[in-house]
Amino acid sequence: MDIGTIHSIWTVLLFVCFIGIVLWAYSKRQKPRFEEAANLIFADEEKDSATREKDRSKEA
Structure with a gap:
């Protein structure tokens, strides 16, 4: 397995997670x-x- 294959698998996994x-x-x-x-x-x-309305009614 080379680095290109690993990057391809990683890209597909991330895309599936995004979807x-x-x-x-x-x-x-x-x-x-x-x-x-x-x-x-x-x-x-x-x-x-x-x-505020409750406080106003108490003041009045």
């Missing part, structure tokens, strides 16, 4: 999980605004 990751990332089963993760930053804003 596997792409299929996993774009599968319909993962979509709800990724959408929830994408909206996590907005959950903090909702909590902050709810806390």
Whole structure:
């Protein structure tokens, strides 16, 4: 086995891993999980605004 064959096998393995990751990332089963993760930053804003409204009602 020469170095060219080893590089070819390595390239094919990496390509198969890449295709596997792409299929996993774009599968319909993962979509709800990724959408929830994408909206996590907005959950903090909702909590902050709810806390601010609660503080304002206490002051009044």
